[in-house]
Amino acid sequence: MAEKKQWEMNETQKSFVEILRANRENYPDGMTLREIKKVSGIAFKTGSINTLKTKGLVNTDGKREFVADIVYDNEVIGHKSYAGTVYALVD
Numbered sequence: 001m002a003e004k005k006q007w008e009m010n011e012t013q014k015s016f017v018e019i020l021r022a023n024r025e026n027y028p029d030g031m032t033l034r035e036i037k038k039v040s041g042i043a044f045k046t047g048s049i050n051t052l053k054t055k056g057l058v059n060t061d062g063k064r065e066f067v068a069d070i071v072y073d074n075e076v077i078g079h080k081s082y083a084g085t086v087y088a089l090v091d
Helices: 011-022 033-040 046-054
Strands: 058-072 075-089
Touching (some): 011 033, 011 075, 033 075, 046 058
């Protein structure tokens, strides 16, 4: 019978976890994907990190709301509210 291979994080998942760990002081309740991109320059896709949730390494119970400017021709013409999922490491 074939031996079952133990799961290991891929490089993308390792980077994601390390970014969350390194930014715990500034983001104690976790980070949204936008915040992660802002501090790291890396745009993670949810498909590459969903396994971290199913394995119990990352929690996505929180939401964070923020307001973005709508800009046209270099002028702010309005605002739009967004809610982003907060990714936090499970202790």
